[in-house]
Amino acid sequence: MMPSMNIVRAFGQALLGTVLTFAGITHLTVARSEFQAQVPDWFPIDADFVVLASGVVEITLGVALLTVWKQPARGIVGAIAALFFVVIFPGNIAQWLEHKDGFGLDTDTKRFVRLFFQPLLVLWALAATRAIGTLRELRHRQRVSG
Structure with a gap:
C-alpha cells in the first residue's frame, strides 16, 4: 500500500476518533437535551x-480509534464504530418522521438531508480502519486453520 494512503487512513481514523470522543462528551454535558430529540418516542427506554x-x-x-493502530x-x-452508526440510524429517521428539532435541524427538509450523512459515517469508519479487508482476512485465516 502507498505510504500516502496510510497517512490518509491514519488521519481519517484520528479525526473520526476525535469527533466521536467530542460528541460523546457533549452527550453527557452541553448537548444532552439536543440528543434526546433523536431518541424515538416509541423507544421503550428513557431518552436521557x-x-x-x-x-x-x-x-x-x-x-479506541485514537489509540488502536495495529491490525486486526x-x-x-x-x-x-460502523455498526454503531447503523444502530443509531433509526433515531435519525425518527427525528425526521416525528418532526423533532435538534442541532439546528428545525425543518423536515434539514432533517431529511441529514439522513444521507449517516452512510458516510459508516463508510468513513470502514475505510479509515480498513475494516472490511481486515475482517475478510480474519475469516480467511479462520477457515484455513479450522
Whole structure:
C-alpha cells in the first residue's frame, strides 16, 4: 500500500476518533437535551438514559480509534464504530418522521438531508480502519486453520 494512503487512513481514523470522543462528551454535558430529540418516542427506554449510554459508547469508540493502530484490532474497532452508526440510524429517521428539532435541524427538509450523512459515517469508519479487508482476512485465516 502507498505510504500516502496510510497517512490518509491514519488521519481519517484520528479525526473520526476525535469527533466521536467530542460528541460523546457533549452527550453527557452541553448537548444532552439536543440528543434526546433523536431518541424515538416509541423507544421503550428513557431518552436521557439512551443519550447517556450512547455518549459513553461514543467516548469509548473514539478513544479506541485514537489509540488502536495495529491490525486486526484497528479493523475490528472500525467495524464496531460502523455498526454503531447503523444502530443509531433509526433515531435519525425518527427525528425526521416525528418532526423533532435538534442541532439546528428545525425543518423536515434539514432533517431529511441529514439522513444521507449517516452512510458516510459508516463508510468513513470502514475505510479509515480498513475494516472490511481486515475482517475478510480474519475469516480467511479462520477457515484455513479450522
